[in-house]
Amino acid sequence: MSDRDQIEQLRSRLSDGAVVTDPALLESYLHDEAEWAAYGKPVAVVRAGSTADVRDTVRWALEHGVPVVPRGAGTGLSGGANALEGCVVVSLEKLNQVLEVNPLERLAVVQPGVVNDDLRKTVATQGLWYPPDPASSPWSTIGGNVATNAGGVCCVKYGVTRDYVIGLEVVTGTGEVVRLGRRTAKGVAGLDLVGLFVGSEGTLGIVTEITVKLRPLPDPGRTVLGYFDGIVDAGVAVRDVAARGLTPSALELVDRTCLLAVDEMTHMGIASEANVVLIGKVDDPGEAGERAAQEMVAAFETGNATFVAETDDPEEADAMMAARRLAYPAMERLGPLLTEDVCVPKEHVPEMLRRVERIAAESDITIATVAHAGDGNLHPLMITGRGDDEAKARAQAAFDRIIEEALDLGGTVTGEHGVGLLKMPGVTRELGPEVLAMERAVKQALDPEGIFNPGKVF
Amino acid sequence: MSDRDQIEQLRSRLSDGAVVTDPALLESYLHDEAEWAAYGKPVAVVRAGSTADVRDTVRWALEHGVPVVPRGAGTGLSGGANALEGCVVVSLEKLNQVLEVNPLERLAVVQPGVVNDDLRKTVATQGLWYPPDPASSPWSTIGGNVATNAGGVCCVKYGVTRDYVIGLEVVTGTGEVVRLGRRTAKGVAGLDLVGLFVGSEGTLGIVTEITVKLRPLPDPGRTVLGYFDGIVDAGVAVRDVAARGLTPSALELVDRTCLLAVDEMTHMGIASEANVVLIGKVDDPGEAGERAAQEMVAAFETGNATFVAETDDPEEADAMMAARRLAYPAMERLGPLLTEDVCVPKEHVPEMLRRVERIAAESDITIATVAHAGDGNLHPLMITGRGDDEAKARAQAAFDRIIEEALDLGGTVTGEHGVGLLKMPGVTRELGPEVLAMERAVKQALDPEGIFNPGKVF
The missing domain is CATH 3.30.70.2740 (Alpha-Beta Plaits)
Incomplete structure (x- = not known):
């Protein structure tokens, strides 16, 4: 079958308009935000409109030996979503519905294309909170967050994506649609395939539905700002926060170059006051929170802060955290x-x-x-x-x-x-050949034809 | 080589006294506490004195095709540690050292034979807490807890064993000693093999060292006791606790038969006052805790509690929780x-x-x-x-x-x-053939010779 016929066959099996081959449109599906990572040209992009579209694409790819690259919003920073030459990119962007928010069970069921901030806003209306908050949260999707086991600002206290995912629907390496995990608070029936898929960067299958645990919305908390002359001073303050046994709900650092870039983009004018900024938060309620904030002030002073203050102005606190979140886009302009x-x-x-x-x-x-x-x-x-x-x-x-x-x-x-593409040499050094062999064996077990994101991660 | 020669070969490779074949001694390594599950007769028990003993036993087992059954304290309730006919049981009980407690990184490194309560006591001296607290905590070991992904009383707020394990040393299915995971707060280098090993019930390898996250010791908190005429009433109260959005740090139920058994063993006399008891705890500090305790009282009343009270007497609270913990041993006497x-x-x-x-x-x-x-x-x-x-x-x-x-x-x-042995039919029904096939493929990938706990779980 010619390449063209193969594509037409795929088109005939999927929902209308799902298969994209227009070169101008393909352009925006070539790579993620890891500008330095290599990428190739896909034969098609599938904008899946259903789990069936994903399943049928995988089955088609298995028939024809076509590599499959799953893709969320493309905000990744390691090249994990970069197209491979001759692959089909499966974009989950249209599967963007929050299917259920259940306050009693404290869970939500979402499609992979739901934007992180949209989930957070939706559950907040019921007093609930989905903690993982990568800096990309206004754009990145839960599916992509699951693929990379995304972290974020609040992880220092509340953990990462894997800590919240309890169930998945997945299209497997044999083209089956399966449900992994559970809806219950606990469960140990068999191996933890859910945890294995979280952070597997599209190498084991394609996630088509996600069940996440939620928490009650936390207290707004207190913010402690510290300005430092040098970045190592700020590092000493960070270590002292840990040494004092504090549990900050955020502890972020922004250096002078980033502050200047943010100032240039936003005219906030922070760099005129500080070389390096630490933004700490604590959200323990009541007196415990007061004590923790005071301890954080003391820790910042241990790092020779040139200025340190607990702010009770939520706008100032938000502005500082916004500067932190804007650091990456501001730097990208340079x-x-x-x-x-x-x-x-x-x-x-x-x-x-x-x-x-x-x-x-x-x-x-x-x-x-x-x-x-x-x-x-x-x-x-x-x-x-x-x-x-x-x-x-x-x-x-x-x-x-x-x-x-x-x-x-x-x-x-x-x-x-x-890991994506950029960190492959580093990971090889970190894990060593025996552990890499174990990971490759697991990959081979679940993706026997090697169609999912081949040549990445391992 | 005769069976006898094989055992002598094993003996010669391991540390002195590690290999046990005395039938009287073998007796205590035949099964765990799942009295209804089948078990066989091992050819030997290895009481490993080092990681090298474990590694060399696995290599020996690979050479001779002998099944390997890893074993902690034997307090399991599904038959996971039950001996198989002709197997070697590898007991980790002698690897019982806490190797490191690090308050700054909030982690501990332990050998698998450390008893859960011993770890908890050790870290408490530094103001730290290892939350997972199965009812077996006075006897069960961290290695066994890792094998089963053990839960416990405080999991309702603080999560299960998997939520705390960040690094492992493991003897693999090819007889290698590898390190999985990390010591850092976060890390996404490759697949989550640590999470995969937690809860794998000795089917993927043998864990010889464990790195766990710790928390600061929580507030002692408040205890709310509720007595109910019927167990369904208590269930209604439990549901209402969730419906009110509370986050209890414990919410335990003990029914009349258990209360009578505990009374018989301890002469506590609880059953004269209550048919069914709920023991709720909240540990939010200050006013937040007070409010939560009041809400819990209201939830218990929704379940038509015949008596409900917040106790500020820590001894009374401890006694009730002790009754809960003794329910299983008390019932076993019957x-x-x-x-x-x-x-x-x-x-x-x-x-x-x-x-x-x-x-x-x-x-x-x-x-x-x-x-x-x-x-x-x-x-x-x-x-x-x-x-x-x-x-x-x-x-x-x-x-x-x-x-x-x-x-x-x-x-x-x-x-x-x-799952062990007892839950295998149930798990088959719960997971279905496709997911079971995935689990078996992963097992096969990591234990290609099928020597670890064959015939269990999957």
């Missing part, structure tokens, strides 16, 4: 970004920040850092001018050195963005 | 128990309790119920006189009917005890 995502033990946050500074100086590269600092999850962003290939080579070398240093400090090469 | 472990959506707790009552009446079997009621996780205990085979057959039929009803209500056949 040129192609190479995004790090290392995570180190909290004890080593100051040392890791020191090493990143040293690498920047020695590489003659601008490295801006934002961080979920309370988790030890750092995002050094390497910026180079467009078309400056020498700088790009130096940035790549700096990227590799940062990975090396994170592993040296007992860290991981990816805290929350996933 | 005869062989067949233990159910279904978990249903919270909405259906009253209906499920009603159906269990009906099944007891129709089967002419004593069914006593204790429950992690707030999770919908019910433990109906079927009791028969020793040697009464007819009653035993009726109990088995009742057991199967309870599973049927739980599935009918959208529940699972095992909330926290695991």
Whole structure:
């Protein structure tokens, strides 16, 4: 069968308009936001309108040996959704319904294309909360969040996506539609395939429905702002927050380069007051919260904060957190970004920040850092001018050195963005050949024909 | 090589005294506490003194095709640790050291033979808390808890074992020693093999070291006691706790038969006051806790409690919780128990309790119920006189009917005890052939020779 006939066969099996081959339209499905990662040209994009569309696409791909690349909103930062040459991209964007919000069971059932913030808004109307909040929450989808086991700002207290997913509907590597997991509060019937699929970056199957646990909406809480002269000082403050046994509900770091970029985009003018900002939150109710905020102030002072204050102005607190969330888009305006995502033990946050500074100086590269600092999850962003290939080579070398240093400090090469394409060399080093062999064996067991996102992650 | 020579070869490879073949000693390694599950006779028991002992036993077993049954304290309730005919039982009881408690990173590193309560006591000296608290916590080990993904009393608020395990050392199905997971707060480097091993009931490998997350010790909290005439009334109260959006830190149910048994063992005299008891706890600090306790009182009243009170007497609260924890050992004195472990959506707790009552009446079997009621996780205990085979057959039929009803209500056949041998038919019904095939494929991928706990779970 010719390629053209194959596509027509696919078109005939799926719902009307699901199969896209118009080159202009394909353009927007080629890659995610990992600008440095390679990508190929798909033979088609399927904008699935139902689980049946996904299943029939997978069956078609199995018949013809076509690689399948699942895709959410394309906000990933590791190339996990990048098209492979000759693949079919399965976009879940149209499966965007919140199917159920159940306050008594404290769960929601959603399709994978639901945008993170939309889920959060929907459940908030019933006093409920879906905590995982990646900086991409206005755009990224729950399906993509599940694929990468997305983290975010509140993870330091409330955990990551995997901590909230209890059930999945999945199209498998043999083209079956199965239900994994449960709706009950607990359950241990068999292996934890749900947890295995979360964070598997589209390599094991395609998720077509997700059941998530919810929490009650938390108290708005208290915000502590700290300004620091240097980034290592801020790191010392972060370590001291942990050493004091505090449980912040957020502890974010934004460095000078990011502040300048945000100022340029928003005219907020933060950089005129601070070199490095820490934004801490605590949401324990009542006196416990007051005490925790005071302890956080003391921890920031341990890091020689040049200014530190608990703000009781929610607008100021929101503005600061907005600056943190805008850091990535603001930086993207400056040129192609190479995004790090290392995570180190909290004890080593100051040392890791020191090493990143040293690498920047020695590489003659601008490295801006934002961080979920309370988790030890750092995002050094390497910026180079467009078309400056020498700088790009130096940035790549700096990227590799940062990975090396994170592993040296007992860290991981990816805290929350996933492996995709960019982190494959780092993961190989982190896991070693025996563990990689185990992961490949599991992949092979669930995707025997190797059609899901081949050549990524492992 | 003769069987005898094989054992001598094993003995020569392991640390002195690790290999046990004395029939009198073997006796105590034949089965766990699932009295109704079948077991066979092992060729030897290895009381491993090191990871190397475990590794070398697995390599020996691979050479000779001997099944390997890993074993913790043997407090399991599904037969997961039961010896298979001709197997080697690997007991982890001697690997009982807490290797590290790290308050700054909020983690502990332990060997699998550490008793749950011992870990809890050790970390408490540093103001830290390991939440998962199965009723077996004075005896069961962390390794066994990991194997079954054990739950417990506080899971209703704080989650189960899987929520706390972030790293493992494992002896694999190819006889390698590997490290899975991380020490950092977050990490998404590759598939979640840690989560996959938790709850895998010794079918994928043998865990030789465990890294767990810790929390700060919670407030002692407030206890609300409710007495009810009937068990369905108590179920209505449980549902109302959920409907009011409360987050109890415990919500336990003990029925009349259990209360009588506990009274008989302890002379506490609870059954003279109550038919069915609910023990609720809330541990939010300050006013929030007060409000939650008042709401819980109101919820208990919705269930027509005959008596309800918030107790500010910690001794009374502890006594009630102790009665809950003693229910199982107290019942065991009455005869062989067949233990159910279904978990249903919270909405259906009253209906499920009603159906269990009906099944007891129709089967002419004593069914006593204790429950992690707030999770919908019910433990109906079927009791028969020793040697009464007819009653035993009726109990088995009742057991199967309870599973049927739980599935009918959208529940699972095992909330926290695991599949082992007893729940295999139920799990087959719950998961269906496609999902079971996926689980078997994963098992085969990681245990290609099929030596770990063959014939169980799947």
